[in-house]
Amino acid sequence: MNVPAPEYRYHTLVVKVENRSGVLARVASLFARRAFNIESLAVAPTDDERFSRITVVVDLESAPLDQIVKQLNKLVNVVEIRELHPGHAVERELMLVTVTAEPNRRDEIVEHLDRAGGKVLSVGTDHMMLSLVGPPGRVDDFENLMRQFGIVELQRTGRVALASLDDVAD
């Protein structure tokens, strides 16, 4: 088993599970019971309707990665676990954010948005709703940039990830 370099605090696991009711609860309850911390968690069906994929970012300060993977593997409904090593995964996250946008500051907001690669979803009298899909770090940076304008509401999906193409061929 590969062990991540110690400087990484978080690690991404892609967990293929049976698409049955209660499976997400089993995964969540396992993390709670074993005192493993989750940084983020996203779940959706895969191209095969029998399975779902859970992308979970785990906090390695709460438990060693090896234990987390082994305990997850003990769940009967967990079919496969892929460890995505930082630097060897394509990770994306979607953020929706409504910011305060007085007319004289809108150009500034749009300039930031364009640089980050986001989109304007709608514009109201004093507000704009924006979306951004990107690597989690870029989403973090953009969220910080928007604070100066005033964040009214914000929702992030948590990250989803796939192995980089170089790593897929095994």
Add this chain to the structure above:
Amino acid sequence: MATEQMDGGRALIRALEEEGVEVMFGLPGGAILPVYDPIIDSSIRHILVRHEQGAGHMAEGYAQATGRPGVAMVTSGPAATNIVTPLCDAYLDSIPMVVITGQVPYPAIGTDAFQECDTTGITQSITKHNFLVTEAQDIPRTIKEAFHIATTGRPGPVLVDVPKDIVDPGNPRSAMTWTDDIQIDLPGYHPEVEVDPEGIRAAADLLRGAERPVLYVGGGILKARAVEALRELAELTGIGVVTTLMARGAFPDSHELCLGMPGMHGNFTAVTAMQESDLLVALGARFDDRVTGKLDGFAPDAKVVHVDIDPAELGKVRRPDVAIRGDVRVAIEALVVELLANGTGDVDRGAWRSRISGWQERFPLVYEPWVPGEALKPQHVIECLRDATPDDTIVSSGVGQHQMWASQYWKFDHPYTWINSGGLGTMGFSIPAAIGAKVAHPDRMVWAVDGDGCFQMTGQELVTATVENIPIKVALLNNSYLGMVRQWQEMFYEERYSEVFLSKDVPDYRMWAESMGCEAMRVDDPDEVEGAIAKANEVDDRPVVIDFRVAAEEKVYPMVPSGASNSELVVPPSQQGQPR
């Protein structure tokens, strides 16, 4: 392919029969009623318990005595919550068990219906797996999967929750087609039995070079039917064996290589040999905190070879130098083959052996002899019981001082003769577990060693024993206290006894036992102990209870204080001047 139309309730019982179930323990109620009707026509013997916790522990006792999965069936709601404790107990001690619970009709789930509870939610973290069956057609496959999961890999309890509508012949949703060709469908469950030869070679290399090795043997040896393989390994290498609380009987106590039980109340030699060892070979053991004491002071010089069927145990507590995942019997057999082929090494372990025999001479298990005027010595009662019963007697125990004395002073020379609650420490375990064991082995003597605190938790199951003709025997070590808690308060809370005194005279255990149909005796005098046991051994047509009035001040020694290192083992006062 033969097919047959039937309802889900009949299909459930038929599926149990197909799994070879001969006996089940349970108590009917509203939601499970339709499954109880076909029991009348079934070959399965059903034992009607007095409390659902009893059903669960009986199933555990049956499983521990036979290696076959224990089966319990109860209704929904409060019955399901009553069997939560046995489920957790079986989970921590890796006992194969299948529990079937009734559930409110599927359309009523989520409405807070009468006797509804979220049974699968509640038991998720204390079962190896659980199922909520939603279609009658899925019942046979689910039962098959439940038995497969419970009995393969690391054994454990599996719960199957069955809504009433899919088993009730009056409901069209119960209609299903039985077929003999049932395929399990568990894409995420693949327990690995085979072991990595590389690991075996590495383990053999460590064994050959070790000067102070110890075989640290846990309950997994019994689960894997590895007793003979273990003996071969020990005798081939001449390495001493410690058997944990869950492994008593896995290696004969009378064998010269047996070092006894390690842990908080282990004997000095077993604890100290592990502590001083340079190689621990952990076989089906899990480095439980009751064995290791303070973890960072545990066996500081030891390299570790760890064999376990559950990969999550490898490195969970102590990082092994060699980790071997797989069936422990397969691993031991492979190790023996390797050692026979390439030799067991030529390290001289004479000095280590003489240190061990020095500990055995200086620190045997002892207690202060009885003096006139004192109450009975509980250790003496266990010794008398041990000496007066057949070699293959099955002993079950509850949890507390009596459990430790039973484990210490009994001589276990046969596997599957010791049944207790190790991981969860469930008071009240012994009587129902003994009933389960006696049902499995009606021709063998089964003694429950119990405490008075434990007896009051599950004693009512003696009614079950009487009515169902299951003649177990109970040695009640009655000291009027929650004895182990009292010992901790004496040693660590400045003798401030908080809520541990039960009562000197209430209940009257003899009258209580007699009212439940048992033969009952009370013993106060040491001279009467042997006679009472002899009399009890003669009774075979009903349960027997002997109320032994034992000394409340008696403590379990040796003892590693909680949080202390195993090097700080406290020996009994008479040994405290001995050089270690």
